[in-house]
Amino acid sequence: MAGAMQGMKVLDMTHVMAGPFCTRQLVLLGADVIKIERPGEGDVMRYYGHDPRFGRNSPNFVGYNAGKKSVALDWTTELGAEALRRLVAEADVIVENFRPGVLQARGFGYEACKAIKPDIIYCSISGYGQESILRDNPAYDHIAQAMSGLMSLQGTEQDPPMKVGFPLVDTFSGHMAAFAIVSALLRRAQTGEGQRLDVSMLDASMVLMSAMILKYNATGDVPKRVGNKGFSLSATADMFPTKDRPISIGANTDKQFAALCKVLGVEELVADPRYQDASGRWEHADTLRPVVSAKIAEWEAEVLEVELNKASVPAAVVRDLKGIVAHPHFEGRPTFQSIDVPAWGREMKVLNGGFIANEDTPQSTVTSPDLGEHTEEVLRSLGFEGEKLESLIAGAQLS
Amino acid sequence: MAGAMQGMKVLDMTHVMAGPFCTRQLVLLGADVIKIERPGEGDVMRYYGHDPRFGRNSPNFVGYNAGKKSVALDWTTELGAEALRRLVAEADVIVENFRPGVLQARGFGYEACKAIKPDIIYCSISGYGQESILRDNPAYDHIAQAMSGLMSLQGTEQDPPMKVGFPLVDTFSGHMAAFAIVSALLRRAQTGEGQRLDVSMLDASMVLMSAMILKYNATGDVPKRVGNKGFSLSATADMFPTKDRPISIGANTDKQFAALCKVLGVEELVADPRYQDASGRWEHADTLRPVVSAKIAEWEAEVLEVELNKASVPAAVVRDLKGIVAHPHFEGRPTFQSIDVPAWGREMKVLNGGFIANEDTPQSTVTSPDLGEHTEEVLRSLGFEGEKLESLIAGAQLS
Known part of the structure; x- marks a missing residue:
């Protein structure tokens, strides 16, 4: 060896x-x-x-x-x-x-x-x-x-x-x-x-920066800054406040969106014709986001992190270095x-x-x-x- | 080959x-x-x-x-x-x-x-x-x-x-x-x-993130966020506004600080006992920064970039992707x-x-x-x- x-x-x-x-x-x-x-x-x-x-x-x-x-x-x-x-x-x-x-x-x-x-x-x-x-x-x-x-x-x-x-x-x-x-x-x-x-x-x-340079080289559009949104720019891929600490969530696909709605107890959104696919959810983000955000705000971040991951929705509490270095993962x-x-x-x-x-x-x-x-x-x-x-x-x- | x-x-x-x-x-x-x-x-x-x-x-x-x-x-x-x-x-x-x-x-x-x-x-x-x-x-x-x-x-x-x-x-x-x-x-x-x-x-x-994790692991202090300051945290390593676009400057050493003052036409700062070394400049940043910033604000960013680099002071205009991809460097x-x-x-x-x-x-x-x-x-x-x-x-x- x-x-x-x-x-x-x-x-x-x-x-x-x-x-x-x-x-x-x-x-x-x-x-x-x-x-x-x-x-x-x-x-x-x-x-x-x-x-x-x-x-x-x-x-x-x-x-x-x-x-x-x-x-x-x-x-x-x-x-x-x-x-x-x-x-x-x-x-x-x-x-x-x-x-x-x-x-x-x-x-x-x-x-x-x-x-x-x-x-x-x-x-x-x-x-x-x-x-x-x-x-x-x-x-x-x-x-x-x-x-x-x-x-x-x-x-x-x-x-x-x-x-x-x-x-x-x-x-x-x-x-x-x-x-x-x-x-x-x-x-x-x-x-x-x-x-x-x-x-x-x-x-x-x-x-x-390949990801941004490639888009720029192909389109000539200088990329808009997106804050904490995910690379997908999905309506439900972003950082959200909870009761205690912020959490980042990445619900991009229809399946992830449905799972997110289920965990949050807003399953009626899944049937809503405006939110049937990613482009619909993007187009109607101004109505979708407040409902989802309000529900997320009712949770404690660490509890929601566990529940969402269980449901296969990518999510992580926004940790500082102290929080991650002490994580049992390591x-x-x-x-x-x-x-x-x-x-x-x-x-x-x-x-x-x-x-x-x-x-x-x-x-x-x-x-x-x-x-x-x-x-x-x-x-x-x-x-x-x-x-x-x-x-x-x-x-x-x-x- | x-x-x-x-x-x-x-x-x-x-x-x-x-x-x-x-x-x-x-x-x-x-x-x-x-x-x-x-x-x-x-x-x-x-x-x-x-x-x-x-x-x-x-x-x-x-x-x-x-x-x-x-x-x-x-x-x-x-x-x-x-x-x-x-x-x-x-x-x-x-x-x-x-x-x-x-x-x-x-x-x-x-x-x-x-x-x-x-x-x-x-x-x-x-x-x-x-x-x-x-x-x-x-x-x-x-x-x-x-x-x-x-x-x-x-x-x-x-x-x-x-x-x-x-x-x-x-x-x-x-x-x-x-x-x-x-x-x-x-x-x-x-x-x-x-x-x-x-x-x-x-x-x-x-x-x-090694640079931050190592400090954290040794001290237990969660790193303070430093905005646009350089890793040195020098008083003159930061982003500054100019007449047109912001510029980042990195004057860390005594030599770089002296060269910066010369380009900006404030050589009297070099002789000032408060600013004799990096720790003095750091301690008196509240008096030093406004003078330096005001002088930088009188320049056009690209002109100052050239002059500072000529004087061996690290400096770069804060470019967007359009600005850098078109740079003759490439x-x-x-x-x-x-x-x-x-x-x-x-x-x-x-x-x-x-x-x-x-x-x-x-x-x-x-x-x-x-x-x-x-x-x-x-x-x-x-x-x-x-x-x-x-x-x-x-x-x-x-x-």
């Missing part, structure tokens, strides 16, 4: 989010990921939130970097560059998220690395791509959300543009990079060839993984890969590295010793 | 969105994807929007299914089941998104398929997973957004919960399934073993792909894989299939002929 990337080496020259999220997925497949950090500070994500409880191991740093090794290395020095070249020579995959052109200018672009390791898979993650006319523009997640049109899609027609409330584009771009890398490894297994991969936050956003599943965080003196639950396999489900119980924790171990394994080793280690301890 | 999945066969028993989006990614890697559709109606996504201009080839159907073959097959008949078994025998990968247990009950669960094809990779996509206590609950994207806590993250503290305005969870779950499948193929290339993969919308949502890039849609008598731009490789970038110029377009061709290739073939074809033409 073995993970898909067991025994493979990833040289991780990324920081903050999309890159580390990408290489975290590779850890979960069994890869040996070596994270290169700047001596002294390391990845700025270490300090995210500047919470004294967490020091230089913020929860997000821990979650994105668990299972990796950290090597503190100033590879802009001659000796540091030699160490980096030896790391390249041993790597199956390099991932980097510097600004386009930076690594190339410093002698570690794709061609240079390919000369060292002919079948290298070299993946760059950036805001706009390595060859874009926008390549020099800096980017953060919320900038990509503005640029890509993503912010224009949340809320109702009356609301201002509203971003997705978490770093969606960073996360998805990182996931796309992991997909690109594993695809390239599969191709290499057949052809023996490496590949240069170019992932951008802007292009990834387009794929993520008991015994590998979604979360408790790991020790020695720097905090306690455990934390991080995310595994998010899917289950009958064998070798992507997962890892290893914690995140302290800055430079593996510098000496890795340098020794690369053959450094004596003065050179001491010099590299001294450089790694700068602060 | 070859895509990662060149020559591999995927038996696609999915419909609507997450499944077809997944197998579309496999098409783009070069896989031969055979989509099984119910005779008569086929995939309900064909009719999405019920727009007479598009008939049974809605833009979303076209975009998710371009490059696949369609076989109309009633595999609940004895002869249809025989055809499906022959398809399983030739497949590298099976993807399905029926309700958990449905295919197993009908003789096409993982174990049954593995008995036919020992190294099969069998991927199921569902709302809550194959073994979850919630496995029998039906799900749509907006239900998963409610259940997972995702809806709780958009907007400001004063707003009601707000879903992401496009089928995000469907899309990401489909992408995760594609990642799982390619990982399993890489593992098979080394071990010779197949795998059973279980992707759920709820668990995928947790991974997608000229000459493989992000979009024009394909013929014979059913409409014109072309349409669909999405490719979203990343670029130096060789074999994931892409396809092939259009989507008409319902059952490849039934006869595929059945013949499976060895059916004479009466059996005629009977299967007759069954496929039911409507």
Whole structure:
């Protein structure tokens, strides 16, 4: 038994989010990921939130970097560059998220690395791509959300543009990079060839919004914002208030509508000629909605959730993170993984890969590295010793 | 030269969105994807929007299914089941998104398929997973957004919960399934073993929201909603009104803040002791924000976007889909792909894989299939002929 990337080496020259999220997925497949950090500070994500409880191991740093090794290395020095070249020579995959052109200018672009390791898979993650006319523009997640049109899609027609409330584009771009890398490894297994991969936050956003882009491309109509309505735009696919908390319901088909009416005790609606099919219900939403909403408002959300699901009507209470993380659904599943965080003196639950396999489900119980924790171990394994080793280690301890 | 999945066969028993989006990614890697559709109606996504201009080839159907073959097959008949078994025998990968247990009950669960094809990779996509206590609950994207806590993250503290305005969870779950499948193929290339993969919308949502879940898991604090603020929560990382359209800016570091002030002509702020570092700017946001906002409001958004990016301050006009799809960034890039849609008598731009490789970038110029377009061709290739073939074809033409 073995993970898909067991025994493979990833040289991780990324920081903050999309890159580390990408290489975290590779850890979960069994890869040996070596994270290169700047001596002294390391990845700025270490300090995210500047919470004294967490020091230089913020929860997000821990979650994105668990299972990796950290090597503190100033590879802009001659000796540091030699160490980096030896790391390249041993790597199956390099991932980097510097600004386009930076690594190339410093002698570690794709061609240079390919000369060292002919079948290298070299993946760059950036805001706009390595060859874009926008390549020099800096980017953060919320900038990509503005640029890509993503912010224009949340809320109702009356609301201002509203971003997705978490770093969606960073996360998805990182996931796309992991997909690109594993695809390239599969191709290499057949052809023996490496590949240069170019992932951008802007292009990834387009794929993520496929559903809306496809409609727009075909019709030329800029999509109207639909608030909490389901993608079907059915009259009874929306969020509704109850006695306590809001609930989302998705009664699209005739069968689901009939079941909804039965649970709510308004079966007379099913026989009403106006509501015979989805288009009738859509056309007469202004008469249908108030009746249905009033009935839903008589329930407690969790009770209605159970009853509707029993009747095969898709429904879920609108939960917050506290509500879902504590849900018994996750008991015994590998979604979360408790790991020790020695720097905090306690455990934390991080995310595994998010899917289950009958064998070798992507997962890892290893914690995140302290800055430079593996510098000496890795340098020794690369053959450094004596003065050179001491010099590299001294450089790694700068602060 | 070859895509990662060149020559591999995927038996696609999915419909609507997450499944077809997944197998579309496999098409783009070069896989031969055979989509099984119910005779008569086929995939309900064909009719999405019920727009007479598009008939049974809605833009979303076209975009998710371009490059696949369609076989109309009633595999609940004895002869249809025989055809499906022959398809399983030739497949590298099976993807399905029926309700958990449905295919197993009908003789096409993982174990049954593995008995036919020992190294099969069998991927199921569902709302809550194959073994979850919630496995029998039906799900749509907006239900998963409610259940997972995702809806709780958009907007400001004063707003009601707000879903992401496009089928995000469907899309990401489909992408995760594609990642799982390619990982399993890489593992098979080394071990010779197949795998059973279980992707759920709820668990995928947790991974997608990692950034927020990690903070919550470490602190127990349910995240406050931050409106359009960047993930850094810097005082100058937010959306701002201009003369014409809103712009998002991300000035987090001291350097970015200084550059922002220079462009806006308020360099005196840089010397102000209150605004010396990120925490000072955060603490004094109530005095800083009005000055900066007032200056931004004097600009035209597109002009300011150019000037800020020139000064290395991340910034983007808040565009809608029309604004971004027409952006010259995409000229000459493989992000979009024009394909013929014979059913409409014109072309349409669909999405490719979203990343670029130096060789074999994931892409396809092939259009989507008409319902059952490849039934006869595929059945013949499976060895059916004479009466059996005629009977299967007759069954496929039911409507």
